[in-house]
Amino acid sequence: MRQIKRMLRMHKIFVAQELKRMMEYKGDFIVGIIGFLFAQCTNMLFLWIIFRQIPSLMGWTLNQVVFIYGFSLIPKGIDHLLFDNLWAIGHWTVRKGDFDKYLTRPVNTLFHVMVERLQIDALGELIMGIALICITLPSVAIQWSLLKILLIIAVIPFATLIYTGIKIATAAIAFWTKRSGNITFMFYMVNDFAKYPVSIYNNAVRFIITYIIPFAFTAYYPAEYILTGNNPLFNIGLTIVISLILMVIGIFVWNKGIRAYESAGS
């Protein structure tokens, strides 16, 4: 309990530091937000152009597809906002030996790395995701129930942890290879598939994004439950189980990696 309290306090302090840091570089911050909103708008424009030609996709209406797309941005955006610093591990922190500093501090290294940075650009994704959900919500005819609302609230953090777990495990590869940013990137690219209904893909792709790199659980499966109420055990339950498995794998690889860490000459 004390441990959790201390972690929350540390998190608060790191976030405060990050906000101060952003205020040091206000111009960069503002341009970053504008840039991200702009990028998301072009994405939407692209979707809209496609769906003007095809009014429905394997039984999904345009509004439903946009809803799934919007939902996919929420876990992705939360992970991006809070835990983006993991990218730095795979790109340069380990390679340059800067990881030393985490090991000389009395804080869990993984926790320290994860919460050290705040990626405000991610607000662009979150704003866009929420906007798309709000716009499409009236026209997708969802059957609401209290249980459903609770499950939706519960599933979002777990869907986020799918991203985080994959990022931890792939970033930690850098402890052996010195550099793993491209591995993380490769995994990340798969998540583009997860923004659309999996039913549009062939079996191989469907199998990969469900069971191998399970990004489909960050968006499509939970969103399918929200839209149709089908299969809560699979759509929600498995999301939770998979996210926990990935986090356990991530933490395991990380802890193994620390013992293999070689620092850099100085």
Add this chain to the structure above:
Amino acid sequence: MIYVENLRKEFKKTIKEPGVLGSFKSLFHPKTEKIVAVNDISFNVPEGEILGFIGPNGAGKSTVIKMLTGILTPTSGKCTINGRNPNENRKSYVKEIGVVFGQRTQLWWDLPLRETYAVLKEIYEVPDDKYHKRMAFLNEILDLEKFITSPVRTLSLGQRMRADIAASLLHSPKVLFLDEPTIGLDVVVKDNIRNAVDYINKQEKTTVILTTHDLADIELLAKRIVMIDKGSNVFDGTISELKSKYGQIRELHFDTDTENVKDILSYKEHFDFNDEDITVETEGSSVKVRFNSEAVPVSDMLSYTLGKINIKDISVKDADIEEIIRRLYKQGV
């Protein structure tokens, strides 16, 4: 306080053949080579001592420091600091140590320096009243006041190093590891840092391990030195022991217009020197004779030399610590 026993660290290195093709080859058939960075190093440091830890570049100093601070896991051997093993229960271990790597900084780069201390206060769970007292104290010995509100990126190297040392001392560690804390600094800042380390050591009985290439740091701060080379212990003892062990070397410098001095003087045959006790170097008209003054007294060498050849200018030099260490580094003993 610090016990290091048979510490060893091996790294695996992939050998790459040159060129793009070679890189591809090593991608599929990687050849690895074992590199022993630290090979069987042992030493102890009693509580409250400042130990000078020296050795040429690449000797393995930083690797040892990184094992002692829990950054690297030793391949074999043991180190116990404060009764603890750095690789077990790392979090509670590092609370009792302070670490400064002169080549890196642990300060928050983009924020005013003050913010770094505010965060470290939380990280090390220093209570408010202690924190204020400690900051006042560190400010006094390291003179941080002038730049504590400046962003770290704008600090000069000297300011940054003082700030880093203050950061490592904020939580009143029992052991302080300083890896090249005076690298690249001017004389005034060096003095300031040496005084601060000395003061902390005397006031708080902080045990200090100091690596440096500036032997003045060692002479002013450390009573004892451990020297390593190629990953192994070379010398372990006090500075006076070092001087008496290797310090009987004297240097005779003179200018002469006599030709073939080496043949005329033939010190080795005349005094029956052992090979390692005498070296003669000539460069134009100037001659440098390095000899063991225990084998032959300086006065005998002088009178013999003066009687044999025509000398313009002559001087005898004590081998200072720098010279001793230069010799040790060169020979590797």
